[in-house]
Amino acid sequence: MKDQTSQYLCPYCSSKFDAFEDLKTHALSAHTGEPAPLPEGMIRLTLNGDKYQIQVQPEWTLNTLIHDKLGLTSPKMFCDRGACGSCTVIMNRRPILSCMTLAIECDGNTIETAEGIADQDHPLVETYVKHHAMQCGYCTPGFITTAKALLDKNPDPAEEEIREALGGNLCRCGTYPQHPKAIMEAAEILRDSEGGK
Numbered sequence: 001m002k003d004q005t006s007q008y009l010c011p012y013c014s015s016k017f018d019a020f021e022d023l024k025t026h027a028l029s030a031h032t033g034e035p036a037p038l039p040e041g042m043i044r045l046t047l048n049g050d051k052y053q054i055q056v057q058p059e060w061t062l063n064t065l066i067h068d069k070l071g072l073t074s075p076k077m078f079c080d081r082g083a084c085g086s087c088t089v090i091m092n093r094r095p096i097l098s099c100m101t102l103a104i105e106c107d108g109n110t111i112e113t114a115e116g117i118a119d120q121d122h123p124l125v126e127t128y129v130k131h132h133a134m135q136c137g138y139c140t141p142g143f144i145t146t147a148k149a150l151l152d153k154n155p156d157p158a159e160e161e162i163r164e165a166l167g168g169n170l171c172r173c174g175t176y177p178q179h180p181k182a183i184m185e186a187a188e189i190l191r192d193s194e195g196g197k
């Protein structure tokens with residue numbers, strides 16, 4: 001994970017600044033007519049190891065913030081009503097639905113997306129490819145984040161436990177039989193690497 005100093009994000013154009021005053025100066029000159037950023041609207045967030053201070057609008061969901069404003073496209077917006085799991089991210093080690101979570105509620109939280117999991121060279125990426133656990137791939141980041149949270153908690157899950165953990169993730173391409181195989185093999189790789197330390 002990268003160690004990065006906090007960044008202030010413009011709520012109107014997503015430009016990044018190192019200091020709140022610089023953000024305010026930018027917003028007042030580049031976005032005349034829009035409300036000036038206020039320190040009270042700021043949340044602190046650690047996203048895939050990067051630290052941000054971001055002014056969020058009260059109506060933004062976490063998916064709006066991550067996908068639309070910060071440009072991480074892995075949390076997909078499909079049903080927008082908590083029914084499909086395609087928008088899943090890991091927050092404070094638990095899988096959550098980013099379409100059903102307000103960004104303003106996430107102050108101080110640590111969030112992980114499929115981009116962060118791929119950056120760690122997590123074996124799930126390799127085993128998902130090996131076992132063809134995706135077709136169109138739209139649902140895949142949601143499955144991968146759910147699976148990563150499961151393996152963080154339970155390094156040796158039984159097939160039944162995996163199926164239960166994935167119960168909220170839907171796949172229109174019908175890849176369901178492949179996920180337990182990919183996840184159990186990733187778990188084995190992780191246990192072997194832990195044992196070799």
Ligand code: FES
Binds near residue numbers: 081084100
């Ligand atoms: S888009 Fe969030 S659960 Fe479907």
Ligand code: FES
Binds near residue numbers: 134136137170173175
């Ligand atoms: S792989 Fe297409 S929706 Fe799951």
